[in-house]
Amino acid sequence: EVQLVQSGAEVKKPGESLKISCKASGYSFTSYWIGWVRQMPGKGLEWMGIIYPGDSDTRYSPSFRGQVTISADKSISTAYLQWSSLKASDTALYYCARRYSSGSYDIWGQGTLVTVSS
Amino acid sequence: QSALTQPASVSGSPGQSITISCTGTSSDVGGYKYVSWYQQHPGKAPKLMIYDVSNRPSGVSNRFSGSKSGNTASLTISGLQAEDEADYYCSSYTSSSTQVFGTGTKVTVL
Numbered sequence: 001e002v003q004l005v006q007s008g009a010e011v012k013k014p015g016e017s018l019k020i021s022c023k024a025s026g027y028s029f030t031s032y033w034i035g036w037v038r039q040m041p042g043k044g045l046e047w048m049g050i051i052y053p054g055d056s057d058t059r060y061s062p063s064f065r066g067q068v069t070i071s072a073d074k075s076i077s078t079a080y081l082q083w084s085s086l087k088a089s090d091t092a093l094y095y096c097a098r099r100y101s102s103g104s105y106d107i108w109g110q111g112t113l114v115t116v117s118s
Numbered sequence: 119q120s121a122l123t124q125p126a127s128v129s130g131s132p133g134q135s136i137t138i139s140c141t142g143t144s145s146d147v148g149g150y151k152y153v154s155w156y157q158q159h160p161g162k163a164p165k166l167m168i169y170d171v172s173n174r175p176s177g178v179s180n181r182f183s184g185s186k187s188g189n190t191a192s193l194t195i196s197g198l199q200a201e202d203e204a205d206y207y208c209s210s211y212t213s214s215s216t217q218v219f220g221t222g223t224k225v226t227v228l
Contacts, residue, residue: 035217037164044121044222045156045164045207061216062119095163103152103211104169111163 002026004109022096122220140208148189152211
């Protein structure tokens with residue numbers, strides 16, 4: 001079965017660092033781009049960026065460039081989203097998703113809830 | 119990079135057809151055939167319903183169809199059913215090699 005399994009919910013304080021993960025299985029991890037999507041509480045979907053695990057080519061939305069880092073470890077079929085210094089405004093549900101064609105995402109992780117509060 | 123514009127809400131009675139619009143620019147919707155649509159039920163991950171403007175993934179009901187004209191894409195749900203009540207998002211590839219989502223539309227089945 002093709003699936004993406006994300007790491008569990010996190011509760012952090014402002015200024016702390018965090019790295020969440022997205023483990024792929026059931027397909028060739030290095031052959032598909034993996035994207036990250038933010039959904040703030042009660043709000044819509046926001047595209048953050050994408051990585052091609054085959055060569056680590058990475059693209060970011062202008063809104064998120066410099067705010068987060070996307071990476072991947074192809075040896076364990078896992079993509080990551082990380083922050084060096086969290087803010088309260090980073091509180092959101094974060095999804096990873098496999099890019100199927102140039103404009104669509106066919107497999108989604110279950111989401112990781114990140115709560116940043118002092 | 120602005121979000122694509124969708125109506126906040128659309129409603130219809132069971133059996134009716136509804137259409138959700140998604141308006142962008144020539145740098146995204148109008149410039150590429152890579153428009154997709156997602157359904158999201160409360161507390162669930164989004165589900166791909168339409169890709170590349172008008173293609174349905176395996177397993178998606180043929181009651182869902184997509185089209186595009188100029189800078190506006192549309193999702194039509196025919197034979198509306200109670201289970202179609204959800205949030206719907208469009209998305210497009212962009213000229214910056216990135217992706218942008220729509221503002222989202224809440225579909226209510228009356």
